[in-house]
Amino acid sequence: MTGSNPFQDPIRFQRRVRPCALVIFGANGDLTKRKLIPALYRLAFERRLPPGFSVIGNSRTAMPHETFREKMKEATRQFSEDTEFVDSIWDDFAQGLFYESGDLRDPACYAAIGHRLSEIERTRHSGGNVLFYLSTQPSHYTAVIDGLGGAGLHQGNGWRRVVVEKPFGHDLSSARELDDRIHQVFSEDEVYRIDHYLGKETVQNILAFRFGNGIFEPLWNRGYISNVQITAAESIGVEGRGAYYQEAGALRDMIQNHLLQIMATVAMEPPAVFESNAVRNERAKLLGSIRVLRPEEVAANAVAGQYGPAGVGGQQLAGFRQEEGVRPQANTDTYAAVTFFVDNWRWAGVPFYIRSGKRLAKRVTDIAIHFNDAPHSPFDAAGMDPGAFGSRPNLLILRVQPEEGISLRFLSKQPGSGMTLRPVSMDFKYGSSFGVRSPAAYETLLVDALTGDATLYTRQDMVEASWRAVTPILDAWTATKFDFPNYTAGSWGPAASEAMLNRRGHSWRTP
Amino acid sequence: MAAAPIRPDRILRELDELWVSLGKEQESSDGVLRACAMTLIVCTEESAGDVGETLGMLVRDHPARLIVLRLAAGDDPGLKARVLAQCWMPFGRRQQICCEQIEITMTAAGLEGVPPVIRGLTAPDLPVAIWFRSRTLLTSPEFEPVRKMANKLIVDSAGIADLKGQLDLIRGRCGGDTRVADLAWTRLTPWRESVAAIFDDPQRLARLDGLNKVRICYQGAHRPMATCYLPAWFRHALGRPVGIEFQYAGDSPRARLYRLALEGEGLDLSVTVEQNRRAEIHSGQLASHSVFHSLSDYELLREELMVLGHDPVFEAVLNLAPEFA
Numbered sequence: 001m002t003g004s005n006p007f008q009d010p011i012r013f014q015r016r017v018r019p020c021a022l023v024i025f026g027a028n029g030d031l032t033k034r035k036l037i038p039a040l041y042r043l044a045f046e047r048r049l050p051p052g053f054s055v056i057g058n059s060r061t062a063m064p065h066e067t068f069r070e071k072m073k074e075a076t077r078q079f080s081e082d083t084e085f086v087d088s089i090w091d092d093f094a095q096g097l098f099y100e101s102g103d104l105r106d107p108a109c110y111a112a113i114g115h116r117l118s119e120i121e122r123t124r125h126s127g128g129n130v131l132f133y134l135s136t137q138p139s140h141y142t143a144v145i146d147g148l149g150g151a152g153l154h155q156g157n158g159w160r161r162v163v164v165e166k167p168f169g170h171d172l173s174s175a176r177e178l179d180d181r182i183h184q185v186f187s188e189d190e191v192y193r194i195d196h197y198l199g200k201e202t203v204q205n206i207l208a209f210r211f212g213n214g215i216f217e218p219l220w221n222r223g224y225i226s227n228v229q230i231t232a233a234e235s236i237g238v239e240g241r242g243a244y245y246q247e248a249g250a251l252r253d254m255i256q257n258h259l260l261q262i263m264a265t266v267a268m269e270p271p272a273v274f275e276s277n278a279v280r281n282e283r284a285k286l287l288g289s290i291r292v293l294r295p296e297e298v299a300a301n302a303v304a305g306q307y308g309p310a311g312v313g314g315q316q317l318a319g320f321r322q323e324e325g326v327r328p329q330a331n332t333d334t335y336a337a338v339t340f341f342v343d344n345w346r347w348a349g350v351p352f353y354i355r356s357g358k359r360l361a362k363r364v365t366d367i368a369i370h371f372n373d374a375p376h377s378p379f380d381a382a383g384m385d386p387g388a389f390g391s392r393p394n395l396l397i398l399r400v401q402p403e404e405g406i407s408l409r410f411l412s413k414q415p416g417s418g419m420t421l422r423p424v425s426m427d428f429k430y431g432s433s434f435g436v437r438s439p440a441a442y443e444t445l446l447v448d449a450l451t452g453d454a455t456l457y458t459r460q461d462m463v464e465a466s467w468r469a470v471t472p473i474l475d476a477w478t479a480t481k482f483d484f485p486n487y488t489a490g491s492w493g494p495a496a497s498e499a500m501l502n503r504r505g506h507s508w509r510t511p
Numbered sequence: 512m513a514a515a516p517i518r519p520d521r522i523l524r525e526l527d528e529l530w531v532s533l534g535k536e537q538e539s540s541d542g543v544l545r546a547c548a549m550t551l552i553v554c555t556e557e558s559a560g561d562v563g564e565t566l567g568m569l570v571r572d573h574p575a576r577l578i579v580l581r582l583a584a585g586d587d588p589g590l591k592a593r594v595l596a597q598c599w600m601p602f603g604r605r606q607q608i609c610c611e612q613i614e615i616t617m618t619a620a621g622l623e624g625v626p627p628v629i630r631g632l633t634a635p636d637l638p639v640a641i642w643f644r645s646r647t648l649l650t651s652p653e654f655e656p657v658r659k660m661a662n663k664l665i666v667d668s669a670g671i672a673d674l675k676g677q678l679d680l681i682r683g684r685c686g687g688d689t690r691v692a693d694l695a696w697t698r699l700t701p702w703r704e705s706v707a708a709i710f711d712d713p714q715r716l717a718r719l720d721g722l723n724k725v726r727i728c729y730q731g732a733h734r735p736m737a738t739c740y741l742p743a744w745f746r747h748a749l750g751r752p753v754g755i756e757f758q759y760a761g762d763s764p765r766a767r768l769y770r771l772a773l774e775g776e777g778l779d780l781s782v783t784v785e786q787n788r789r790a791e792i793h794s795g796q797l798a799s800h801s802v803f804h805s806l807s808d809y810e811l812l813r814e815e816l817m818v819l820g821h822d823p824v825f826e827a828v829l830n831l832a833p834e835f836a
Contacts, residue, residue: 005716006748007707009824012700012814018711047704050711051797088789088800125712125797427544 017043017450019050020129020158021120023113025104025144026136027057027068031165033075036135039442041076042083044093048447052124054096056116058109061101068099081440096124104136104143110151121157128157131449134164142181149185163192163449166257167248168458171474172467179460192449193463197258198265198456199441199448202404206265206367207279209398209406216396217270219371221346226393227506228266229353229368230259233360237307237317237489238334243325250336251304251470251477254356260287260466261458262400263352266367267342276455280462287465291341298476300503305335305494307359308485317359317489331482334358337497338473339504351504355497359489364511365400379419395509517590517615517624519631525594526611533596533609543598544608546574549816550633552641552657554648556582562644568809570597570610573816576634577612580625582645588620590628619647626656638662638819642812650680659689665815667694668736670765675836678739682829692818694811695736696825701790701803702737702771703744705782709794721776724754731766741771743831747824755835 022040024032043049057068073094077085098116102109121128132148134141141164148154148162164182169175182191197203210216219225232254238245245253261283268286271278293301309319320326320334335357342352371394395409406428414420448456486494492508501507533543551573553562566577577597598609613632617625633639640663643649649658649666658664664684671677684691710716725745727738734757742755760769763786772781784790790801804810 005707005710006719006750007703007710009703009707011818011822011824013704013707016704016708016711019713045802047701047708047801050708051792051794051799084802086800086802089802092799125714127713 014046014048015447015451016048017050017053017447018129019052019125019127020131020450021054021056021117021124021126022131022133022450023056023058023117024133024135025058025140026134027099028059028061028071029135031135032057033072034079035440035442036133036446037072038076038080038083039440039446041080041090041093042440042443043447045083045086045089049093050125052096052120052126053093054098054120054124054126056098056100056113056120058100058102058104058113060103063099063101065097065099069094069097072097096120104140104147107147107150110147110153114151114153117153117156126158129159130156130161132160132162134162138165138167138170141178145182145185154185154190159190159452160186161190161192161449161452162186163194165194167252168193168257168463169467170247170252172464172471175460175463175467179463188460189454191460192454193458193460194445194449195257195261195456195458196441196445197400198261198458199445200400200404201444202398202400203262203265204456205404205406206262206398207274210266211270211274222348222350224371225350226370226372227351227353227504228263229370229509230262230266230355230366231368231508231511232259232356232365233363233492233511234358235360235363235490237359238320238323238326240324242320242323245334246320246326246330246332249304249333249477250356250358251302251333251338251473255336255338255354256466256470257458259354259356260290260469261462262367263290263340263354264462266369266398267347267352269346274455276453279455280457280459284459284461284465286342286344287462287469289342289344289347290465290469291343292468293472295472295476298473301339301500302473302476303335303337303494303497303500304333304477304480304482305337305357305487305497306330306332306482306484307334307357307487307489310359310489312490319485319489320358321485331477331480331484333477335360335487335493335497336473337493337500338470339500340469351506353501353506353508355493355508357487357493361490361492362511363402366511367398367400368509368511369396369398370506370509371395379421517592517628519628522592522594522613522632526613529594529596529611530609533598533607546570546608546610547576547634547637548573549575549637549819550578550639551575551816552578552580552629552639552661553644554580554582554641554654555644556647562808565808565812566612567597567599569812569816571599571608572813574608574610575640576632577610578629578632579612579614580629580648581614581616582647583616583618585618586620587618588624589617590621590624591616619651622648622651622653625654626660629657629660633660640665640816640819643667649684658684659687661689663690663692663815663819665692665694665812667811669695669698671736672733672766674734674736674739675833677736678829678833678836682833685826685829690820690822690826691829692815692822692825693736693740694808694815696740696828697811697814698806699737699740699744699768700814701801702741702768702782702784705790705792705801706771706773706780709780709792712794715778715780715794718775718777719749722749722753722773722778723776724756724774726756726758726770726772726774727768728758728760728770728772729766730759730761730763730769732762733766735766735768737768739832739835740828741768742835743828744824746831746834747827 100112169178264283264286268282271282337355340352373393397407399405408426411421412424414422592615595612596609598607639661641661642665668677770783781793790803792799
């Protein structure tokens with residue numbers, strides 16, 4: 001019998017991975033221990049991996065397979081948040097864990113991996129299908145790609161794919177350079193650029209919310225929406241990543257990738273079908289429609305901030321420049337806020353305010369759609385008391401974390417004899433309507449890459465469009481000597497950020 | 512809350528009062544969130560407390576207005592009702608989430624009065640599912656109007672020896688917008704998933720034409736319903752008959768599936784599940800282990816309530832199953 005599996009039952013069965021192998025470069029790193037292996041164990045626990053599924057880990061440190069398995073076992077025990085650890089399941093999974101140490105610039109490293117892959121294909125029936133996962137430092141990406149190409153591992157009996165973690169370059173030209181190098185070895189449909197924000201259930205739910213319902217889309221345009229605010233706030237500081245972070249900053253680390261992807265999901269046109277390229281085409285078109293600021297417009301539309309030392313809740317917190325590994329005069333933006341405009345018919349004139357920062361008042365990621373005021377208030381005209389909240393517009397909040405859900409704020413009459421209005425909120429909480437466990441973003445994204453679904457992965461045209469959107473800001477900020485620090489830990493960022501919105505008659509919503 | 516003579520509007524008013532009092536109790540926190548995505552009616556002959564724990568867990572996955580109908584002994588034609596809430600505080604949150612629960616107690620003499628009450632109590636615009644733990648209520652003609660309100664009827668054929676009679680009963684309850692689910696089928700999901708996973712391998716899939724025998728081993732005093740459903744599933748999936756062999760594999764307090772083996776040219780596959788739920792899956796030279804989770808009522812219902820629409824595979828299996836009874 002050829003063709004599709006007749007035992008499939010898509011209504012009842014979860015998506016499963018077909019026979020294949022995974023090669024992780026940077027297997028001794030945090031991402032592998034904290035996210036990748038625990039996510040794979042979870043998939044094994046749920047019987048979503050094929051019987052002979054295999055993982056080859058690579059890093060410079062030499063160690064036997066058994067030591068690698070023990071390390072991964074410990075990591076899985078420690079970082080599997082909600083999955084029972086069953087020895088027999090781990091033992092089966094661990095039989096497919098292999099380790100090949102080697103220098104990423106040494107062809108012998110790839111020869112050893114190639115040899116191991118052939119053995120896996122023969123003994124564990126991987127069908128020659130291989131996913132390469134670049135979990136190394138970004139500076140090693142091109143070495144790995146070249147190494148794979150040089151050893152001919154980009155081709156084989158089955159499919160070959162490569163997952164690239166962000167950052168995809170540190171500016172537009174380096175992103176293009178990286179892409180050129182990748183495309184010398186892999187074709188675009190074999191490249192999976194991971195943005196784990198797109199794997200979050202609630203980000204995916206934006207698509208369901210917008211395109212699965214008939215009542216919102218007619219309002220989803222400049223005629224009804226006044227502005228959109230996207231916030232990704234963290235209450236913590238750089239937590240030991242100071243050396244990396246001082247070279248990146250909030251604009252590069254969050255806005256250029258995660259938040260512009262979220263913005264694209266909120267603002268894109270409906271795809272004709274829910275298929276990988278159809279969805280990605282619409283996202284790409286939206287990102288390509290973001291107006292690129294002229295240098296003289298940057299100051300009015302972008303605000304950089306850096307946190308200083310502060311006492312929060314009885315604890316004295318270091319400022320960014322006092323963090324370990326950070327230069328005392330670092331000019332890094334630990335906070336960035338930008339006003340973007342989308343040059344198309346749907347969104348012309350509607351500002352998209354995006355902010356992200358560290359050591360802010362709380363950890364929250366959400367999207368607030370601010371609707372226009374009612375065109376005429378009969379309560380004001382009749383001399384009635386509209387109340388303190390009388391002029392507040394409707395607000396739709398799409399909460400991404402920590403408490404995923406959707407709220408709609410509207411005005412209601414306060415009980416009593418007068419006509420006093422007050423805002424009330426209609427809440428949908430993802431966790432209380434769907435109590436079932438949401439898969440971790442890396443589970444979703446790994447299964448997608450292993451099954452060839454690129455919907456939630458970014459594409460080079462999207463990467464370039466988002467770099468284009470932030471490049472003038474990066475250029476201006478690089479040339480500026482900021483008077484940092486300019487906000488205290490536990491606040492909502494620098495005052496200039498609020499002023500940026502006030503100039504258009506708006507203000508930041510407090511999440 | 513004291514039991515009261517039954518009228519839908521009165522019960523709904525009591526529910527309103529319940530929400531007000533719950534809100535007052537939670538004034539110091541962020542209040543109470545009412546969650547409801549369907550009406551779930553539970554028909555039972557036992558004390559309603561027996562299903563309380565299952566329902567308490569279930570509403571976290573499928574928030575519902577719960578209506579527990581308890582059939583009591585006696586000949587009192589009156590109905591008694593009380594309302595309560597199933598509440599829980601999600602970890603790390605300050606707001607309780609609550610679902611409404613209405614418990615109605617009646618005797619066989621009062622069955623006729625039940626349908627109009629239920630009609631007034633179902634949550635508007637949302638699906639209705641009925642979980643039958645009472646054979647009397649599943650078969651009673653007076654209860655037919657309630658059954659017809661449901662989008663989904665859920666029964667459990669576990670422990671039933673008269674497989675043909677049970678299949679006739681289940682098939683007779685399908686019709687119109689009403690679909691029937693059998694938890695005996697739900698228990699087979701991990702088995703079926705394991706078989707399907709084996710044939711994800713294109714090399715094995717290519718050998719599927721050689722499959723000529725399915726050996727189904729069971730434990731217990733009689734064949735479980737799984738021994739009808741599985742052969743029907745193979746027949747449906749393959750689109751052709753395949754040899755079926757049933758094998759008794761020892762005693763068990765409750766009839767259960769023990770082992771499934773697929774034989775044929777180039778095929779040697781099996782799934783075995785021990786009493787401790789540990790599973791061993793052999794496909795050629797590869798063996799793997801898994802846990803077929805203990806399938807409590809809660810877990811079975813959790814899966815079934817996710818499938819409120821068409822279930823084409825089970826519907827086809829239900830049509831073919833009587834052949835194997």
